[in-house]
Amino acid sequence: MPCKNEAIRMGYANLQQCVADLEKTGQLIRIAEPVDANLEAAEIHRRVYAAGGPALLFDNVVDCQFPMVSNLFGTMDRARYIFRDALKHVETLISLKKDPTTLLRSPLKAPGVAGTLLSMRPALRRSGPVMQNETSISKLPQLKCWPDDGGAFITLPQVYTEHPDRPGYVNSNLGMYRVQLGGNQYKKDRQVGLHYQIHRSIGFHHSAALEKGERLKVNIFVGGPPSMTLAAVMPLPDGIPEVAFAGALSRRAVRMVRQKDAPMICAEADFCITGTVAAEELPEGPFGDHLGYYSLVHDFPVVDVHKVYHRSDAIWPFTVVGRPPQEDTVFGELIHELTGPAIPTVLPGVKAVHAVDEAGVHPLLLAIGNERYVPYATKRQPQELLTNANAILGQGQLSLAKYLFIAAHQDNPNLDINDVAAFFGHMLERIDLTRDLHFQTRTTIDTLDYTGTGLNEGSKLIVAAAGERIRSLPTEVPSDLTLPPGFSSPCVCLPGVLAITAPKWSTASPGSDPIPQQFCDALSVEAVINRFPLVVLVDDAEFCARSFGNFLWVTFTRSNPAADVYGIGAFTEQKHWGFRGSLVIDARLKSHMAPPLECDPKVTEKVDRLFSKSGALHGLA
Structure with a gap:
């Protein structure tokens, strides 16, 4: 067990240390009132998150032995606090990627980098706390967040796989792919659904296994070091294992249990589901997703469950997604804070990018790029911007963007890409609608986006603007405006x-x-x-x-x-x-689109009572 101040000095080794520290510092409260994992916990979470409230530890989960914790990352201040000892070192590593000569020129400006690099190598173990006990899928917290969800889901899973041809952590992948615990056609306690989207690294591992005629071996971690949760959602380039990045985030090596002929297990995880992904697929969903609609029922891979491990003091962490902003908004902000400085290195000519959370992230991407192709021209127009735009749409998850608005840095060097309203004003003042719209048709879009012609099928629009203002923007409805009948x-x-x-x-x-x-x-x-x-x-x-x-x-x-x-x-x-x-x-709702998310009125009424003046949760939201 680490010394008393080691968690502060080195980051948390497990979820228990994080929860204890947040409670000690007044950033987490315990809820002793009985709370049902079916809809009630999610409704409470949404309200507390919206109020900027604390993390929540549900001590008394109805019909379940395991406590649940949520809203751990509910505010940027709390997220920064959780990773407070590592962020500056991770930012230094990223800045070194942007300009490696920094370390040579000024080594004292990069303190702690050597230790951070050492922590990226996992510490191998023969066993760990997670393997103390076994249980079954149906005894886990059966979290359901929205009334029409197809069953219970894990909303903060860490799905770990290793490349079938090159086992070990170096060629591993840790991703947050949602996991459906029951319902639909899954065999109780024997199967869970695994929903991973296109452009995800687990797909490469799955393909390699199928080419060898094998099942893909998979471990699903829940809980453990908070750094593992954040690493699972980081858009890391190929060749950088998420487990190594998790070590950098906590400034301590992640303890991993070596398995014979199977992927490693996170020793400090709270839960671990082990199994194999078969070639068959089964219907998965619906699921209330981060766009604010239900992702509908589609066939996705199935995990045949072998073992379900848990530590003796296990806590089940969860989040709730829905129409943004939600807790995953903080993940996006933190990721942007960490990776933003490296954008010009990965995408030369691009100054900044911003996936707009309130638009569902992938549907709307903003960018600022250089426009230097014809510096002597008397009138600037999009040229290099189009090169930048195509580079953006060819880069990892950015390729899922549906609308890309890109502005020229030279037109306003002080333009703030995070001020979305001001960015729109800048674009709309300059866009030439006879020239500046560029479509890509019959291409891929986000799996969760139902506006297109089919699953993963849709189109993209690049809107590029460069040059002087060509119009003033009206702020009131014109008195002489006339509309066609029916509008x-x-x-x-x-x-x-x-x-x-x-x-x-x-x-x-x-x-x-x-x-x-x-x-x-x-x-x-x-x-x-x-x-x-x-x-x-x-x-x-x-x-x-x-x-x-x-x-x-x-x-x-x-x-x-x-x-x-x-x-x-x-x-x-x-x-x-x-x-x-x-x-x-x-932008009307269309018949082929998924329905928007709505709460269950009965659950809303019950939770209203909990938050009333006489209720157990009064003052939290």
């Missing part, structure tokens, strides 16, 4: 953006509703609506305009560029499509 309630979402309530989607197939084209055809390029460079057709304009977050969520989670982007005064010239009036995005 109503125009509302300004932000300068230059107008939301309009349109007739409901009325057809079965994507892109076949004539309503948006009829809207555009009814308006001339001289119409006053064209003062707004962006018009959004929605089901409820007042809701869309009520907040900037509503605008981002509705517009970019409910549209597929190739099918849903229209324009007033559209034309095609040498296969380039543009328009002389407003850009029009059809």
Whole structure:
């Protein structure tokens, strides 16, 4: 057992140390009230997270022996606190990747780097606390977050695999791929669902195993060092094992149990499910996901369960995803804080990128790039920006972006990519709608995005803007604005953006509703609506305009560029499509899309009582 101050000096060896420290410092509270893992725990979590509240330790989980903890990473301050002893060293490592000569020029500016590098090599063990006990899948906390979820899920899994041809941690992968514990057609206690998306490294391991005619061996960790949780969601390049990065994050080697003919096990994990991934697939889902909708039932791989281990003092950590922001928003912010400085190294010419959380992350990506191709030109236009954009869309998970808005650094060196509203204003003031829209059709999009033509199938739109301002952005609805019959309630979402309530989607197939084209055809390029460079057709304009977050969520989670982007005064010239009036995005809910998430009214009412003045949770939210 480490000395009393070792957790502070070196980071946490396990979840128990983290929970104890957060409780001691007033950042975690215990809930003694009986709480059901079926919907109730998630509803409590959402409210406390929204209030910026503490981490929650549920001591009394209905019909379950294991306590549960959530909201560990619920605020950036708490996340930074958890990794406080490692962040500066990890940032130094990343800066060295950006400019390795820093260490040669000023070695004293990189203190602790040697120790951090040493901690990246796992400490091999013959056994560990996680292997003290065995249980079964049905005895684990059966967490269900949304009413129509297909069963209980692990929401903070760490799925560990090793390359079948090159076993060992060096060629391992640790990823956060959701795991369904029961329901659907899974055999009770013998099978769990494993949902991994395209572009995930586990897919390469699975393919290699199938090519050898073997099952992929897999270990699913829950809990353990918090650094393992963050490492599982880090977009690390090939060749950097997440387990090694977890060691750097905690400044201590991750203790791993070596297995004969099987992947290693995290010794300090709270739980470990071991098994193999078969070639067969079974229906998985629905699952209330981070876009704010249900991901529907689809066939995904199945893990045949061999063993379920747990430590004697095991705690089950969980999070809740849904319409952002949620706790995973903090993960995104922390990842950006760590990796942002390395962007120019990975993508030369790109100054910064920002995946917009309130739009569901993958649907909307912002970028700032250089525009230096023709420095002597009297009028700047997107050129190098398009090279930058294609590089971004060819890079790892960034390739899943659906809308990419990219601005030229030279137009405003002080433009803040994290100020999304100001970034939109900058773009809308400069975009030339006859020239600056570039589509990629029939390509891949996020597995969880149902706006396209099928699973993983959709399109992308690059919007590039460079040069001087070409328009002023209106901030009020023009008094002389007229709309075609059936369209109503125009509302300004932000300068230059107008939301309009349109007739409901009325057809079965994507892109076949004539309503948006009829809207555009009814308006001339001289119409006053064209003062707004962006018009959004929605089901409820007042809701869309009520907040900037509503605008981002509705517009970019409910549209597929190739099918849903229209324009007033559209034309095609040498296969380039543009328009002389407003850009029009059809962001109505469509029949092929997944339904938005809604809470169970009965659970809401019960939790309301818990948070009332006489309730056990009063004052937490």
